[in-house]
Amino acid sequence: MATRFFILFTSLIFSNGSFSQSSALILNGILHIGNGETIPSAFISIKNGIISKVGNYLTTSYNKTEWDTIIDAKGKHIYPAFIAPNTTLGLTEIDAVRATRDYREVGFFNPHIRSQIAYNVESKVMSTVLTNGVLICQPTPRGGRVSGSSSVMKLYGWNWQDATILKDDGVHVNWPIVNWKRKEPSKNGLTKKYKQELSELESFFCLALNYSAKKNIDSTDIRLEAMKKCFNGDRRVYFHANEIQQLLDVISFVEKFKIKHPVIVGGYDAPIAGKRLKDAKIPVMIRRTHNLPDMSDDPVDYCFRLPSMLKKHGILFCLENSGDMEAMNARNIPFLAGTTTSYGLTEEEAIEAISLSTCKILGIDKKYGSIEKGKSATFFISDGNALDMRTNNVSTIFVDGKTVSTKNFQFNLYKKYKNKYQNQ
Amino acid sequence: MEKFENKNFKIVLGKIFSLGILFYFHKQIFRMSFKKIIFWWFLFPYLIFGQEIPSNGVQESKHEFVALTNAEIIISPDKKIKSGYILIKGDKIFKVGKKTKFPKGTKIIDCKKAIIMHSFIDPYSDLGLLGKRKTNSHRIENTAYYWNEAIHPEIDASLYYSRDKKNIEKYQKMGYGSISTHIADGIARGTGTLINLSDKNTRSQIEKNKTASYYSLKKGSSKQKYPSSQMGSIALLKQAYFDYYHFIESKKENNISFNHWKDNLDLPQFFKVDNVLELLRAYKIEKLSKAKFIYVGGGDEYNAIDKLKTLNPDIVIPLNYPKGYEISDPYIAKKIPLKKLKQWELAPSNASILKSYGVSFSFTAHGIDKAKSFWKNIRKTIQRGLSEEQMLKALTIEPARQLNLSSLMGSLSPGKYANLCIYKENPFQKETTLLSSWNKGLEKKWDTSPIVEALGEYQININGIGLKIKIKDKKISFSNDSIGEKLSFETKNEDITIRFLLNDSIHSGLYLLHGKIKTNGSIFEGDALLPNGSLLTWNAYRTKEEKKQNKNKPVSDSTKTSHYINLWSPNMAYGHDSLPKAKKMIFKNVTIWTNEKEGKISGSVVIENGKIKSVIKGNKKIPEENAIVINGEGKHLTSGIIDEHSHIAISKGVNESGQAISAEVSIGDVVNSNDINIYRQLAGGVTTSQLLHGSANPIGGQSALIKLKWGYLPEEMLISNAPKFIKFALGENVKQSNWGDANTSRFPQTRMGVEQIYYDAFNRAKNYKEQWAKFNLNKKGIAPRKDLELITLNEILEGKRNITCHSYSQSEINMLMHVADSMQIKINTFTHILEGYKLADKMKTHGAAASTFSDWWAYKYEVNDAIPHNASLLHKQGVLVAINSDDAEMGRRLNQEAAKAIKYGGMTEEDAWKMITLNPAKMLHLDNRMGSIKEGKDADLVLWSNHPLSIKAKAEKTIIDGILFYDIKEQDSLIERNRLERIRILTLMMNEKNIEVIPFTKEESHPFHCNTIGEIELNKENLH
DSSP states (O other), X not given: OHHHHHHHHHHHHHHOSOBOOSEEEEEEEEEXXXXXXXXXXXXXXXXXXXXXXXXXXXXXXXXXXXXXXXXXXTTOEEEEOEEXXXXXXXXXXXXXXXXXXXXXXXXXXXXXXXXXXXXXXXXXXXXXXXXXXXXXXXXXXXXXXXXXXXXXXXXXXXXXXXXXXXXXXXXXXXXOOOOBTTSOOOTTSOOHHHHHHHHHHHHHHHHHHHHHHOSSOSSOOHHHHHHHHHHHTSSEEEEEEOXXXXXXXXXXXXHHTTOSSEEEEEOTTTTTTHHHHHHTTOOEEEOOXXXXXXXXXXXXXXXXXXHHHHHHTTOOEEEOOOSTTHHHHGGGXXXXXXXXXXTTOOHHHHHHTTTHHHHHHHTOTTTSSSOOTTSBOOEEEESSOTTSTTTOOEEEEEEXXXXXXXXXXXHHHHHHHHHHHHHO | OTGGGOHHHHHHHHHHHHHHHHHHTHHHHHHSOHHHHHHHHHHHHHHHTOOOOOOSSSOXXXXXXEEXXXXXXXXXXXXXXXXXXXXXXXXEEEEEXXXXXXXXXXXXXXXXXXXXXXXXXXXXXXXXOTTHHHHHOOOOTTSSSOSSTTBOTTOBGGGTOOOOHHHHHHHHHTTEEEEEEOOOOSSXXXXXXXXXXXXXXXXXXXXXXXXXXXXXXXXXXXXXXXXXXXXXXHHHHHHHHHHHHHHHHHOOSOOHHHHHHHHHTTSOEEEEOSSHHHHHHHHHHHHHHTXXXXXXXXXXXXXXHHHHHHHOOEEEEEOOOOOEEOOOOHHHHHHSOHHHHHHHHHGGGHHHHHHHTTOOEEEEOTTOOOHHHHHHHHHHHHHTTOOHHHHHHHHTHHHHHHTTOTTTSSSOOTTSBOOEEEESSOTTTSOOOEEEEEETTEEEEOOOOOSSXXXXXXXXXXXXEEEEEEEETTEEEESSGGGEEEEEEEEETTEEEEEEEEOOTTTOEEEEEEEEEEGGGTEEEEEEXXXXXXXXXXXXEEEEEOOOOOOSOOOOGGGOOOGGGGOOBSSSTTOBSSOOOOOOXXXXXXXXXXXXXXXXXXXXXXXXXXXXXXXXXXSOOOOOTTOEEEEOTTOEEEEOEEEEEEOOSBOSOSOOTTSSBOTTOBGGGGBOTTOHHHHHHHTTTEEEEEEOOOSSSSEEEEOEEEEOOTTSOHHHHBOTTOOEEEEEEOTTTTTTTTSOTTOOOSSOOSHHHHHHHHHHHHHHHHHHHHHHHHHHHHOOSOOOOOOHHHHXXXXXXXXXXXXXXXXXXXXXHHHHHHHHHHTTOOOOEEEEOTTGGGGHHHHHHHTOEEEEOSSOOOSSGGGTTOOTTHHHHHHHTTOOXXXXXXXXXXXXXXXXXXXXXXXXXXXXXXXXXXXXTHHHHHHTTOTTTSSSOOTTSBOOEEEESSOTTSTTOOEEEEEETTEEXXXXXXXXXXXXXXXXXXXXXXXXXXHSTTOOEEOOOBOOOOXXXXXXXXXXXXXXXXXX
């Protein structure tokens, strides 16, 4: 075992990349499955990138010689991949440098714009996110009314094909804004502009719906082609909406166009629409919880409490972290979840909100999201509680069964200057 | 005096005068033809006494005396005549009394028991001058005006005033007679002009060219970049005063602006502010002005009433109250900030609150768009407890006093202008009719229809037909609907017109009736046009009288309510019911993070009189009399978090970006105590913040060090005798790298230029100091000009002001330390300092501290090498390190941010904790008072639910100076209280009769960051 360990870690140091093995055992760790359950002393086996067995370490027998790698995870925590949905990670490098921004395309209705092919697997930013346990993300185009199609990607791969988990998982709709200052107000608070923008959106969806129903298409419209799968359920439609009026209008919209997999992204007022969202079976990606309340009168901890409020309503939810500096900040997703543990979620519920629930919402939960038999071996080991800044220390990362370096360029710079001072 | 203003007299005088001229120039004149001489002799008086516009037709003769009799006369607020007369001679009041004999030829007007009141006077208006300066901007570069366009005391409103008929009529209907109007633009706005609100032409309306000087804190239409913030406006005005005094003393050069200012400073000085916090800001400038300011307030003076009581300023308050909101939609009703609702509720009580605290004020109608709203607001104000006498005083005597016009107006006493309004009934008590307004003895009659009211049931007799109709509430109806249709009526003065179509088989057709209303509306008589086209007389008599409903009941005492019982501090959601005070408290059985050599201990802490009285290890018994005892079992007590880099609680601009060096501006001038983020940060355990200027310029403005004493005023939040700080900045922000292609011309555009800015600035400062030293040696000659920027820079050179420098990359950090070394000064703190880890050794040698982000990077090119291990590396090299926020949201999670240093670089927990408490206290040179739990230090404490660095930690109690400002236990009840208060006010709004409403629109909130320019963010994609 010791020699195998040696092989594993030397290869990490020298190649600074992944190490592939066909089988591995992770023994005696504290397992957070991702579905709300734990195994205090777990047995996990990986074969060909797939989790072949999950059980109790104390009651499982195994033959050491059958395994390439055996990791003793005693006292350590094992988590399923944390996920950064709705992010510009991989599409941007330095926010202020225009040349590095690849997430906002010109145009207003852009369902045909695809993030998958712009995804930069060598992003330096990505390497700093991966090492905190965030192993999967959903790079998402921004801007316009329909900003484009996102894909679900691993944070590790040789190229974008290699990194893809789910290609073109859904289109993103930025719901019209209801009522801001400087826009002409009206009696019931709905601006003319809102109504107009809403009808524009509806007419676009009408066009797309009609197009999708056509059997013979004379000339291909690539925009409408991209919308086709939204109606038959192959693609999700992500509605970015926060205010109650928007949420209620989304519910009617979904009904009207019979959208099979709608998702609300944001959902600030979702607790008000609680039962209606639940009945409509629309899940919510809760916007960055490390956020100030929208209104000065809202409770100071409103954003921290949003997840537990949705939990009470029985709505399927996960956390997302879009906003200022979202790409770089994706590495703090574990702590977003951690904060909610003081505001109504249990630790396991918080983990679920950034792993299995997210995968359910993204539609990849059959293969990802929890550490269960038959799923992809995409998980990590942390020395301590990964939801707490003090103890999030990722020591091993598996992506589809491959171990990936837990060090990044920032760590290397740290070492470099640490050595400089030590040698002075 | 009176005769002097007689036009004919002027002409006679002119002719006599011209004879003298004739004699003087007789030689030249003899050469003229006789005709020419006669021509000039006639024309001359008109030339020297102003041109008269030729009248069309014969000249009207005027009554010398006019008497208004049989009226209730309110001479002044405290002097009334129940039934009396006013005798007017020319434009002035000649006599007022109960009974007298009028001179022969007096025109007598019977007022029929109407009520006569002095016309109101408005000291603050922009009537006839709206938007004038924009089109009349005269500043051309290199002219002899003041360098900054926002300072233009030379602007004389009388030169721009033109008659605005529509708005004059609005003011007339409000009962106004005189206003002082000015061009509401800029900081030193110039002088206002006194306008009589007559229907005369523009020339005759201008009563006095210069009444008062006007000021504000708004830059206005000036196209210059400076100032771009309110603190810049304050600094500019201060500097302008210094420049002016220097100008007066030195007499070296000419300055047109100052020449005018010299004269204007003797006039009343009105200072327009938007709210009471601005009033307190302007108050601090007053002493520089050497003249008393009269503040034109924002109407929320009640929010700082105790403070105003002690300052006792002279104020003009607005009668323009906030409008109500349309509240048909519960979602919208829920989103209206409580602050706005409370403002709506309390604004009409402002006057009575000020009165009860003895603060003197006048009113302005500025901003009111309809006369009707004006009168409604007047009555509302009286309803809220201001007496009618006080109301009248604030509309007449007080504004006259403020404008130095008391000798001419303010009361209806002999010798003063005959500016008065005649109302049918007392307008302060109920809606009534303005019968006529008199301006300088000239009457304007208002259309006062109907004098007689047609009301009740009538029998109309016309052409042998008898019809029964009913008039009620301005509606007319047949008593039997089948008789006819299209019935309508109109009354005008004493006339009534009625029209209808009859369905009757014999008499069917159109009827048009015109009649006189007689005997108090009980009889109509007149002619009717019949269906056959003939005109026939008709009449009607009342068969049943309808009592007029008195909708406007006089103000009764029962409706006067004390509306300010719900005045919170601050007056918004989460405000305190009453201002909390320091109490004696004991925290027992708690884990104490002392930050002292004892480290983490278990024990008790006693606080009293705002200080930490004792720190006791173990469970020793402590006397608990008169103390609030808090059992801290399982909890942690720490000193309050200190945020070394914050931009919350700042009004109107965090950057003065108009100049590369803005050392003269100070955040301390613009602290906004009503920012909800103060409360939110208390909930995150923050007790002290350094409010820094932004990073738009190499040398920014001065910092404010505040304690987050939510509910207190800015002055009370500022830490007394705090060390002085100033913001410097390096790199991309000051190079304007990310400001778009339009911003490529302000020096500097490179890091090379940034260095030279500092050398130049410090050299200029040194020269300045030498100049003064030379002068101070023998005090001979003229003192050099006082320069606020250079004074501040000298404070830095003398070590009296510390530098906090925004910095990222190692080259620039190195450069600035180098510059500082050459000036023999020290850079106190490098803030952000994301590449600090690359030169920790050099920083240690220089003695600079580092205040950094825990893990931010990748937002611009210069942070590409930023690593989260920065804090740990710096700390290990012995540099004093703090973690700061620069962000209102992160500011309330600084404990989490500090904890990241444990993950990145393996810092110990206690060292990590010090990075947000003791270390920033040391950086701010406040560690003798805060930063640790030690006897004698300020009682700034936080009780945590949990290990304070854990992800589960919540601040449960936040205490500053021994005062409990945040208590997690109170949250639910506060939220409930806010909710009930909202419903209470919304209900009031719903119940208010004839309320004017506007739709609510959500305001975008823009928290400030380092590079926020103006009042909103420049570019979302590139912050800090």
